[in-house]
Amino acid sequence: MPKTAKRPRPKIGKAGAKAKAKPKSKTPHPFSFPAKPYRRIHGPQGHSDYVAYKPWLRDEFEFRCVYCLTRERWGPEAHNRFSIDHVKPKSLHQDLTCDYDNLIYACIRCNTLKSTMLGLPDPCKVSLASHLKLNLRSGRFLALTGQGEQLIEYLRLNAQDRVDDRCFHLLIFQSIDPRIRKALPLKFGYPPDLPDLSKLRPPQGNSRPEGVMMSHFARYHRKELPLYY
Template identity: 40%
Template sequence: MSKAEHVAVPADVSELGGALDQHCFVYPQQIPGRKHGPQGYAYYEAYRDWLRDEFSFRCAYCLMREPWLRGSSGFQIDHSIPQAQYPAGILDYDNLVYTCPWCNQAKAGIAVPNPAEVAYGKALQVNEDGIIQAKNDLGLLLIEGLKLDHPELTSQRRLVLRIVRLAEAKNSVSVILNLLGYPDDLPNLRRKRPPAGNTRPDGIHSSCYQLRYRGELGLIY
């Protein structure tokens, strides 16, 4: 199912809204919670498609998106509470977080607040120049724990912001959709059968695949 099948692609960038760079690094202002609850897979990698949808196809810690790295294959699965501290949580869906390799490595072995259980947007803010700032002590902890202010990460954020601004100025709808749109390969979670069921079956209705199928998924986010 491609984007074009259900939603008309606009001819002009302005139809996508203005100030598109402001979509790039917006942490949730509310506690996200979890919409899915698959259970019983024998290895945590089997939860990947659920986690992709759960965390909107981006790293829950730094907000880098699949299209900005190498698609889903460029992403990893993190244990919010590290495996060594919480062996029982290795296959606990609510302990799993979709992450980029950078953040997974930066975080290795330490616990930071679970991004599904805490509103990171109350603690973190990314400025127009790509610099990340803490709004409170939690923000300081997240920046330090995940090295979110590392110069390489700051320059990567700055580059993404510049490309989005340039594409908007040049009215390049396709580049904006590539950068800020949902991936083409949205997982169809309705077809999955978690071995021990799904504690939050209603979440499938609001999965991106189903939203796109019903024509209710936005073109960009």
């Protein structure tokens, strides 16, 4: 009997390897700092009490602490456990106490621990991603620079209760259970009380009025917001 010719095995080159590679998720990791410094899109002015800027700062910094990345949705107190941090301490720079560009959004714990500490990086001038990285197995932040070491030490970013909370949310985010995946917006979505900045009237106006249309509230009503981020 004549021998049956063997079919040549298809060669898998670089193109084939790329075709078989799993597509990367477009969803940013919940514990990844922005790759670039925060670029302010709002500029309300004229308030004599800096607390009045909180709705703007919530939107500006995506409803999470700029230092530890804790989110409003990770606790029943929501935005009530967040406060306003002064990049340059108000005790040393009283003229900047109500300067919007000197204010950032932070959880009360980080804000209290930072207090009047000097020398920490300004998230609006440098990305904290160049100073800190999260170990996804241990839930602990790793310092990439000397300033990263200061952030971990001064803000106690690797305190055990914070690491435990981080690991809990990492487990949820990385779960492959479809029931848990459906619940991701409850933990990693935007808060239900998005501030409508178009209704706010700062005493001296808004130096960046175009930012109102870029707010999360406006994007939500244009159906541009993802379910979670």
